[in-house]
Structures are given as structure tokens and as C-alpha cells.
Amino acid sequence: MIELTENALKSDSMNIFKNLGGAFGITTLLLAAGTLWGSSLAYDLSKTSPDVEAPEITSSQTEERFQIDQNGIEIRDTTLPARPDGELAYQVLTYLCNDVGPRISGSPGMLRQQELLRQHFENHGATVYFQPFEVRHPVNQTPVQLNNLIARFHPERSLRILVCCHYDTRPFPDRDKNNPTGVFLGANDGASGVGLLCELARYLPHIDSEYGVDLICFDGEEFVYQSRRDPLFLGSTHFARQYAANPSTARYSAGVLVDMIGDKDLSLFQEKNSWNQARNITQQIWSVAGDLGVTEFIPRRKYQIRDDHLPLNEIAGIPTCDIIDFDFPQGRANIYWHTEQDTPDKCSADSLGKVCHVLVEWLKVIRSQQ
Numbered sequence: 001m002i003e004l005t006e007n008a009l010k011s012d013s014m015n016i017f018k019n020l021g022g023a024f025g026i027t028t029l030l031l032a033a034g035t036l037w038g039s040s041l042a043y044d045l046s047k048t049s050p051d052v053e054a055p056e057i058t059s060s061q062t063e064e065r066f067q068i069d070q071n072g073i074e075i076r077d078t079t080l081p082a083r084p085d086g087e088l089a090y091q092v093l094t095y096l097c098n099d100v101g102p103r104i105s106g107s108p109g110m111l112r113q114q115e116l117l118r119q120h121f122e123n124h125g126a127t128v129y130f131q132p133f134e135v136r137h138p139v140n141q142t143p144v145q146l147n148n149l150i151a152r153f154h155p156e157r158s159l160r161i162l163v164c165c166h167y168d169t170r171p172f173p174d175r176d177k178n179n180p181t182g183v184f185l186g187a188n189d190g191a192s193g194v195g196l197l198c199e200l201a202r203y204l205p206h207i208d209s210e211y212g213v214d215l216i217c218f219d220g221e222e223f224v225y226q227s228r229r230d231p232l233f234l235g236s237t238h239f240a241r242q243y244a245a246n247p248s249t250a251r252y253s254a255g256v257l258v259d260m261i262g263d264k265d266l267s268l269f270q271e272k273n274s275w276n277q278a279r280n281i282t283q284q285i286w287s288v289a290g291d292l293g294v295t296e297f298i299p300r301r302k303y304q305i306r307d308d309h310l311p312l313n314e315i316a317g318i319p320t321c322d323i324i325d326f327d328f329p330q331g332r333a334n335i336y337w338h339t340e341q342d343t344p345d346k347c348s349a350d351s352l353g354k355v356c357h358v359l360v361e362w363l364k365v366i367r368s369q370q
């Protein structure tokens with residue numbers, strides 16, 4: 001993704017939203033979505049469960065809960081915590097970085113990742129599709145096949161929500177001052193979104209909703225060898241064009257993109273393009289986070305970022321919010337971004353768990369307007 005501008009803007013819109021919603025947990029109130037943003041989503045405040053505490057988990061239990069290797073993701077402890085704690089997400093992130101290595105579009109690492117995810121999502125009841133498309137390799141112009149991965153949960157539900165990330169990693173850490181042609185692992189920028197979708201997949205079968213969810217991993221978000229030359233967002237652009245050209249396929253009421261949400265010093269400001277193009281969704285998610293006490297979601301706008309949500313908003317017409325932490329690490333000018341420093345030790349299960357928790361609760365409370 002690319003940052004366009006940076007300047008923090010204070011917004012009082014959340015206060016307006018809260019006033020509309022009334023006291024949390026008391027009122028069952030459907031907050032109408034503004035038609036301005038083309039969404040028919042509303043929001044039922046009575047269904048979040050902020051009082052449910054996740055069970056205490058000791059580190060020795062953590063080691064035994066999941067086993068991830070070349071055979072796949074084995075869930076040893078099948079008890080689902082009342083709220084996501086991010087452990088599976090973080091273990092997937094660590095495995096992808098330390099065992100699989102770079103997941104550049106078209107590479108063996110990407111193939112290994114695709115197989116791991118296909119199995120995992122199918123094990124949790126999804127139907128998994130790959131959406132292939134061909135691009136020219138940016139360096140030598142040979143054809144390369146890329147694949148978006150789509151994991152469909154509850155296909156019988158005609159109302160759909162899309163939750164997405166990118167699963168390719170940048171070919172080189174080109175912002176690294178010491179070694180710009182070194183190895184880029186993409187712990188936060190790549191694996192964090194994938195890990196979160198893996199954890200979310202455990203919860204989706206149990207969410208009682210009108211909405212079915214498609215988890216989508218976009219390929220070719222940054223198949224970039226020269227940043228001024230090579231286009232971004234290949235997978236999301238292909239997906240959006242296919243969606244726009246085939247109106248008979250399932251329609252999405254809303255989309256959420258997660259990117260760089262693993263930073264152990266998490267700070268999630270509202271992103272300005274999301275605010276402009278999917279304001280209702282953005283307000284809902286930050287409001288749910290506020291109700292849950294997840295203070296890493298800060299209800300103010302800060303960055304304007306070009307990311308996979310732009311093709312979804314602009315080509316597909318799916319109002320899509322980008323949840324992204326563009327202060328990696330906090331307070332230090334995003335110095336790990338696109339460098340060799342983007343490694344698992346800069347990320348945490350706690351951050352991943354918080355974002356997953358907010359998404360699970362948001363998915364529980366959304367309602368269609370009828």
C-alpha cells in the first residue's frame with residue numbers, strides 16, 4: 001500500500017454515532033446505514049458480548065494448542081475461546097515467516113501458503129476457490145499465474161460480507177537502508193492479515209447472522225520490483241473487475257480489508273479513503289471496538305492510504321473499510337515498513353486477537369435494513 005498524506009484530524013463523528021446508538025447493552029437499536037454510502041447494513045447493539053472473558057491461557061497450554069507444519073494446521077485444543085486471543089493468528093504468522101519464508105507472487109513459498117490455507121479453511125467448513133489470472137512478470141515480462149483465494153462460509157446466505165487481506169509479500173525490502181535487496185518476510189505486511197483470517201475462520205461457522213462471509217486473500221498486492229514502474233493491487237483489481245462484469249454472482253453488502261494489524265504496539269486510526277468511501281462500515285467497526293473497550297482502535301482519521309480496498313470501492317462498488325496500522329512501530333515513522341525489520345518479534349498475538357475480536361463482534365451485530 002501507499003500512503004498519500006499524513007495529518008491527524010480530530011473527528012467528533014463518533015460522538016454523534018454514540019448519541020444515536022444510546023447506551024450500550026441496554027438498547028436494541030437498529031442504526032440505519034446512510035444511503036450515501038450505498039450500503040444497506042444496519043447495526044444491532046444488543047448482540048455484542050463484551051462481558052465474556054477469554055479463559056486464561058498459560059504459555060505451556062499455548063504451545064500445545066496448535067501444531068503447524070508441512071502437513072497443515074492442526075487444532076489440538078478444539079475449545080474455542082469465548083473471544084479470539086490471537087494465538088492461532090500469531091502462530092500462523094510465525095510459521096509463514098520462519099518456515100515458509102517469502103511468499104512472493106508465483107513463488108514456491110506462495111504455493112505452500114496456498115495449500116496450507118486451502119486445507120485450513122476447508123477444515124472449518126468453507127468452500128475454497130482459487131481465482132486465477134495471468135500477469136506479466138514485472139522484470140522479464142514472462143507470463144505468471146497469480147491466484148486470489150476465496151473461502152466461502154455459509155454459501156446458502158444470499159447476503160454476503162467480504163473480509164480480505166493480501167497474502168503475497170513484496171519481492172524485496174526496498175525501504176531498508178542497509179539491505180534493500182535482502183529478504184523480506186512480511187510478518188506485519190502480509191502474514192498478519194493471513195493469520196487473522198485463519199483465526200476468524202474458526203469463529204465464522206458459529207456466528208448466527210443473515211450474512212455469509214467470504215474470506216479473500218488477494219495475490220499481487222505488491223508484486224513490485226520498481227515502485228515507480230510496477231502496478232499495485234493486481235489481485236484486488238482483477239477480483240473487482242470480475243465482480244463488476246458479472247452481476248449475477250453473489251453480491252457483497254460490505255467489505256473489510258485488514259493489513260498491517262499485527263504490530264505489537266497497535267494503533268488503528270481511521271483511514272481517510274475508507275472514511276470517504278465506506279464511512280458507515282468504518283464508523284460501525286470503530287464503534288464496536290469502543291463498546292468492547294479495544295482502545296487500539298482510535299476514532300480519528302490520520303492517514304490516507306492506497307490499498308486493496310480502492311479497487312473494491314471504486315471498481316466493484318463494494319463499500320470497503322481498510323483497517324491498517326501505518327505506525328509500525330508506534331511513534332517511529334513507520335521505520336519497519338518494507339524493511340528486513342518486518343519480522344514476527346515486532347508483532348503480537350494480543351494485537352491480532354484484538355482486531356479479530358472486533359471483527360467477530362461486528363459480524364454478530366450487523367443487520368440488513370428491511
Ligand SMILES: [Zn+2]
Pocket residue numbers: 001170189222338
Ligand atoms: Zn507492503
